Amino acid sequence: MGSTRSSNFTDYSGSRSNDGTGGTGGVDRCRQAFSCPLEEIELCDYFITHATVPPVGTELVIVHQKRLFAATQQGVKVGALPTSFNYLAACMKDGIHYVGVVTASGILPVPAVSADFTVQ
């Protein structure tokens, strides 16, 4: 009768379960792939140097230089990650690194780049 999720307190540290209760949900967001549009593209070195954006398929990494930026493998900054991804800075401090690829880009009406990322 009723949900087993309300029969007792299950969120104890160290307990594990596959039914959504326990101390961990089994998900580490540092290790999850993600997609995002980049910001401040016009202010970044790639656009300043090339007056354009990198083409679809360009390989990227994430660098932490005060803010988090997507950069080419040569380290040229392409755009800033939205601040909703700031948690990645702590992931990177913990030794996790990310690689990505440009999935869409264009310069009209404004420079825009979208990218997919995954753990290296």
Next chain:
Amino acid sequence: MAPLLLVGEIIIDFTMARPGVECKLRLGGIVHAARGLWASSIDYAVAAVCPHYVVDQAKRYLSAHGCLEFIWLGEVTGSPGVMLIADATEVSDQGYEDLLRGEKEVTLLDVGNSLAAYLEVLIFPGSFDLAQVRSAFSDQARFSFDIAYDTADLSVLKPFAGRVRAIVISTSSPLFMRVGSENVDSMLPLIGDLGADVFLLKENRGGSRLFNISSGSVEAIPAQLSITANSVGVGDVYAAVMIGLSGGAWEDAAWRAASAATAYSQTTYPDDFKRDVERSLKLSVDELRDLGGTILPWHARRHFSIYLAAPDFSYTDKPEVDRTVDALKYHNFNVRRPVKENGELPLGSPDAVLRQTFAKDLAILHECAVVFAVPLGRDPGTLIEMGYAMAGKQPVITFDPRRENNNTMVAGGSARYSDNLDQCLNGLFDAVSKLWMAKS
């Protein structure tokens, strides 16, 4: 550092199931703060007011999560101490239902000298007598307060005057709404009179501000907006970790505490929470500062009018529009509703009236900073308003709860497009925050 003593009520939080979200049963009240201290490796103890039947379970749970001592401070009768939570993401008013709260009675228990040894105390005022609690502590004890729902007036803190370190308050608290919602400056002398070092104002998705009363400085700490798993107790974690780390600079403690609170909003699993907090502790406070985030003070929001583009007609079934309006008002945005301001036109209205209303609606749109669109039923008027705003480079946030408009031009032209109101609110805070920062 000596352990921090948390004083307040322990209740049982039950977040009700919704489509796609399972129900969740947890110990709440000051246990949220306790989880924050445990995750941050800060020594703490608890003096709890709760029903007798909760005592053993709370003691067992807290003991497993770092609590050094559990003192049963008060008995609750007449109420089970169960909080039903309808919306754990605080899109709007969280809809807490404190069962049988009208029948609730608290009897403080004789705890002898067990509180006298604690010199650093964080109190979450509730349905218990604060003056009586004060008398159980030594004269050397220092107190901080996180004021939520049960304190109508700061005068109840007078017995603590001269021994107060920090006052923490949220923009969702009735006290703030009554005293500070128009002008936060009016709160500062009241807090100064208590002798507090700092005042922390938690502004939900708009970040927080730490007012250092002695130096007169104000530190703005941004929110890190992401998908909210749970907002219940997030502010409690913020307060507890800040007080727990206040042996150093208050500002540094607040930045650390804000990080811990953000992590708490992302999960309801304690081990995942602790892992994320430990990771964030690897970043220096300067690194946290440099990362940035969303800052939009409560009082600044009224300066940016939000145009509601939606079939906001009296004859339309539009619960999602009504929910949106509630959410925008809850977060102190100035919502402009053209249909309400300029009126609904009956079918067959004369051409001149149609043109005049069109012009009046556009005049409102021009006065607004951002368009928040809810294009239910692919309402043509709403879609035209969205396109008009996009052409004028006004940010458009599109909440499409029925997924009827998942189209290149709608999604691609919106600053944020989602069927999730929580995500759209984050997009709105982001957009208005950028406008506010550019202006200030």
